[in-house]
Structure formats: structure tokens, C-alpha cells
Amino acid sequence: MDAVVKWVEGDTFIGRSHSGHNVVFDAGKDSATPSPMEMVLMSAGCCSSVDVVSILKKARQIVHGVEVKLSAERAENAPRVFTKMNLHFVVTGEKVAENHVARAVQLSAEKYCSVALMLEKTVEITHSFEVVESV
Incomplete structure (x- = not known):
């Protein structure tokens, strides 16, 4: 590449x-x-979202939307690297099972998201999620 x-x-x-x-x-x-650091943050969110959507589709969950809300903390002094990052997934759909979402997020975090897996060597990364029923 x-x-x-x-x-x-x-x-x-x-x-x-x-x-x-x-x-x-x-x-x-x-x-x-966006700044370069904002792009890194959004890249982690996008990379992980791709995984979560793909895994939920394979699990035949009826998903209408996936949004990841990203927050990060940076070092006070240069280099102002990320020190902490949280990816909070909001999954909207019909009767989406929480255990499927939990598994999708976990698989992305531990196995598939190359961006977050690369960053986690120096950044404390956490993941959380919520499921919202579509009406």
C-alpha cells in the first residue's frame, strides 16, 4: 500500500x-x-463499524443503522498522542439481540479492526454499545 x-x-x-x-x-x-488526528480517530470508528455491520448481517440481525460515537483523550504535551479512546456503538434495528452486538463489537476489537488493533499498542481503547429498537 x-x-x-x-x-x-x-x-x-x-x-x-x-x-x-x-x-x-x-x-x-x-x-x-478534519485534522490528521481527527482522521485517525474517525478511521478507528469506521474500521470497527465495518466489522460490526458485517458481523451483524452474517448473524441475520435486522439492523437499520449503526453509529459509533468516538471520544478520545490526548497527551497534554507534544507529541500529543492519543492516550485513551472509547468507541460507543448505537445499533438501531428490529429485535436486535444484545448478545450479537456484544459479540460483534468484541470480535472487531480483538480480531478484525486493524486500525484499533494497531493503536491499542499505545492507546487505552474501550468499547461500549447500546441497542435501540426501531419503530
Whole structure:
């Protein structure tokens, strides 16, 4: 895998992935685009969400929505790395079994989510979830 990041101006950069997708990053405080650290946080959430959705589908759960609410703490001084991160999943569907959601979250955390598994070597990562019945 490879990628390229090109400086545009100020604190704005454009990343281009090996697959040809572009992402705009901005480290400025008043930016309309995510910072690199925000992208890392959202990448962990997306990676794990892909797993959770896939596992729940395979378990034949009727899922209408999955949202992961991410929170993180960073070190006070440079380098301002993440020290803690929580991924809280909100799964909406029809009669979705909590044990299936718990298993999906656990499998993602322990086996499948490469982003979170890489980060957990230096970040304390926790997971939580709730199931909301669709009406």
C-alpha cells in the first residue's frame, strides 16, 4: 500500500490513496476539514463499524443503522498522542439481540479492526454499545 500527501497552502494538505481517493486534511484551528488526528480517530470508528455491520448481517440481525460515537483523550504535551479512546456503538434495528452486538463489537476489537488493533499498542481503547429498537 502506498499514498501521497501534498501540501496545498497554509495548514492544508491533500492525501491521495493508492486506490485513487483524495482526502483533504487541515491542521489549522478554524478549518472546515478534519485534522490528521481527527482522521485517525474517525478511521478507528469506521474500521470497527465495518466489522460490526458485517458481523451483524452474517448473524441475520435486522439492523437499520449503526453509529459509533468516538471520544478520545490526548497527551497534554507534544507529541500529543492519543492516550485513551472509547468507541460507543448505537445499533438501531428490529429485535436486535444484545448478545450479537456484544459479540460483534468484541470480535472487531480483538480480531478484525486493524486500525484499533494497531493503536491499542499505545492507546487505552474501550468499547461500549447500546441497542435501540426501531419503530
